[in-house]
Amino acid sequence: MSEIRLENISKSFKRVEAVKSLSFSVKHGELVVLLGPTGAGKTTTLRLIAGLETADSGSIYIDGRNVTNLQPAERDVAFVFQQYSLYPRYTVFDNLAFPLRSPLRNLNKGEIKEIVHRVAQTLHIEDKLRNKATQLSGGEMQRVAIGRALVRDPNIFLMDEPLSSLDAKLREELRLELKNIQVKLGATILFVTHDHIEATTMADHIGVLKEGELVQFDTPDEIYNNPNSIYVAQKLGSPKINVISSNQLDAGIPADAEFIAFRPENVTLGSSGLLKAKIETIQNLGVEKIVSLSLSGETVRALVKPDVTLNLDDDIHVDIPREDIMFFDKNSERVYP
Ligand SMILES: Nc1ncnc2c1ncn2[C@@H]1O[C@H](COP(=O)(O)OP(=O)(O)O)[C@@H](O)[C@H]1O
Numbered sequence: 001m002s003e004i005r006l007e008n009i010s011k012s013f014k015r016v017e018a019v020k021s022l023s024f025s026v027k028h029g030e031l032v033v034l035l036g037p038t039g040a041g042k043t044t045t046l047r048l049i050a051g052l053e054t055a056d057s058g059s060i061y062i063d064g065r066n067v068t069n070l071q072p073a074e075r076d077v078a079f080v081f082q083q084y085s086l087y088p089r090y091t092v093f094d095n096l097a098f099p100l101r102s103p104l105r106n107l108n109k110g111e112i113k114e115i116v117h118r119v120a121q122t123l124h125i126e127d128k129l130r131n132k133a134t135q136l137s138g139g140e141m142q143r144v145a146i147g148r149a150l151v152r153d154p155n156i157f158l159m160d161e162p163l164s165s166l167d168a169k170l171r172e173e174l175r176l177e178l179k180n181i182q183v184k185l186g187a188t189i190l191f192v193t194h195d196h197i198e199a200t201t202m203a204d205h206i207g208v209l210k211e212g213e214l215v216q217f218d219t220p221d222e223i224y225n226n227p228n229s230i231y232v233a234q235k236l237g238s239p240k241i242n243v244i245s246s247n248q249l250d251a252g253i254p255a256d257a258e259f260i261a262f263r264p265e266n267v268t269l270g271s272s273g274l275l276k277a278k279i280e281t282i283q284n285l286g287v288e289k290i291v292s293l294s295l296s297g298e299t300v301r302a303l304v305k306p307d308v309t310l311n312l313d314d315d316i317h318v319d320i321p322r323e324d325i326m327f328f329d330k331n332s333e334r335v336y337p
């Protein structure tokens with residue numbers, strides 16, 4: 001079993017509260033994504049779990065063992081950094097073999113070779129084993145960096161935006177592969193990113209971070225369909241969720257609702273409906289169109305099928321099923337009808 005549990009972990013750097021009373025768990029075999037913008041405390045959280053930083057307060061448990069005051073080497077976690085940290089002069093083989101050559105491991109050459117080949121095969125870099133690290137593309141380097149974590153077969157993997165320096169296509173490819181490997185190995189992974197697509201496609205649970213605080217921890221579905229604040233609602237989905245003033249609606253609004261929000265895919269456009277609007281721009285994406293509308297000065301986006309014919313400046317009605325409308329108060333917290 002491998003499991004991470006944080007209990008009220010806080011960490012400040014001088015006056016910056018990087019992590020504020022953080023509590024959550026990553027269960028055995030689960031991939032949890034911490035999602036948040038730059039400065040939200042993602043890297044600090046990983047460094048605290050790895051033992052590269054010391055918490056000001058709170059406790060960290062790995063497999064039920066309190067590791068809060070243990071050295072990094074005593075925690076059996078592997079860290080994949082945002083920037084690939086390979087030995088440039090070494091071959092791919094030696095980069096992968098390096099963690100296995102520690103005297104503590106007591107492995108012979110044949111065993112090391114076998115592990116390196118198995119991991120290289122998993123990551124599709126078998127034909128690169130003789131290359132120097134400098135003779136690799138960005139995507140290959142990051143595979144090797146992930147491979148260096150895999151060969152160690154640790155209890156826990158901590159991954160700090162490992163795909164963020166890759167181009168879009170490679171990122172998509174590698175995130176699918178990484179998810180497959182995680183499922184196949186039953187690995188326990190805490191993965192941090194600011195990329196909402198990585199979060200939804202890879203995570204069993206997503207923790208949304210805001211300025212060092214965990215504001216929601218849930219399955220990707222729940223985070224998407226049932227966000228507890230506008231901040232969380234805006235984290236997932238493209239185009240972003242629509243947020244407009246609640247006085248655009250005349251009825252059925254909870255007393256303390258200041259804002260209403262609804263997803264672009266739940267909007268239908270037609271000759272009748274809840275709200276009157278004017279079409280401002282139409283973006284044709286092939287499989288769908290993104291229509292921007294003006295609603296008494298506020299902008300709303302609708303995602304519609306490409307065969308819907310619409311014209312700029314058309315007066316049109318926006319319709320949203322009641323059950324797809326969410327309400328938020330003046331502090332942007334969710335309120336229910
Ligand atoms: N070693 C440090 N010294 C001072 N401030 C730091 C240090 N590490 C992180 N911080 C600050 O803590 C906050 C969280 O940083 P970080 O955990 O790196 O965020 P993220 O990885 O989400 O971008 C930021 O305001 C950052 O400037």
Ligand SMILES: [Mg+2]
Nearest residue numbers: 042043044160
């Ligand atoms: Mg970071």
